[in-house]
Amino acid sequence: MGLKLIVMKNPKTVLHLVPTIENEASGVDVFVKNLCNKLILIIDIKIFTLKWTNFFKPISYLEGFEISKFFPKRLGVSNDLKSRINKSVISNEFNIIHNHGLWMMPTIYSGLFKNKGSYKLILSPH
Secondary structure (H helix, E strand, O other): OOOOOOOOOOOOEEEEEOOOOOOOOOOOHHHHHHHHHHHHOEEEEEEEEEEOOOHHHHHOOOOOOOOOOOOOHHOOOOHHHHHHHHHHOOOOOEEEEOOOOOOOOOHHHHHHHHHOOOOOOEOOOO
């Protein structure tokens, strides 16, 4: 099974959607940070993630979103994140949304607006 390279004629920004990048012990966090640190050298990228702690460290291509206090935190419900994805889909900000997760609300949000935009959706459950 090989990697498939996606070549875009007019690349915009690739959105990487990950529930957290704050947990250095998590393999997904380390993978996404390393991947994006390399990709930023050749394409425009953006990371949307949830803010799990008060120690959130911003990066130039990173946007963090507050988690709703009205649902169990582990679900990762964020109305701000949902609204931001909707806004970016409507404005055609991304060619690709690459979702690095499976069992939390950011995964739902990545496909929720598929009928409004023309982005490709990649799911990597890790």
